[in-house]
Amino acid sequence: MPTKRTASGVFALPTVLDTDIRLGESGANVTVRGEIDVHTAPLLRQRLHDVVVQGEDRVVVHLDGVTFMDSTGLGLLVGAHKAQVATGGSFELVCSDPRLLRILRITGLHQVLTIHDGTDA
Structure with a gap:
């Protein structure tokens, strides 16, 4: 994926993240595919913020399509949870x-976040 120059002349790194939001009777399902890192986190943060402010009682984030996640991604999941x-x-x-x-176990987030194994959530 080629990089593009922004209006300021700085190269923008390619975004390798796709999100799909589906609203249902049981709340919002957010499927994430790609890398969650310092470059893609703002996009995912905004998508999750949009879902939260919409007032859904339940937000379920599907991470099985995530190929990489750094500490920025962990932080945004904690922020969305809060x-x-x-x-x-x-x-x-x-x-x-x-x-x-x-990663979720090492960081202790498995004790903070509700995590389902598989797609039956």
Whole structure:
């Protein structure tokens, strides 16, 4: 994927992240595919913010399509969780990828976030 020059002349790194939001009777399902890092986090943060302010009682983020996640991604998930819980709703993750689950365990986030293994959430 080629880089593009921004109006200021600085090269913009390619965004390798895709999000799909589906609203249903049980709340919002956000499917994330690609890399969640310092370059793509603003896009995902905005998408999750839009869902939270919409007032959904339940937000479920599907991470099985995520190929990479750094500490910026972890931080934005925690921020989205806090924002959703502050509205009285629930924020849940669906993840069966052993690499991502390991990161969530190492950081202790498995004790903070509700994580479902598989797609049956």
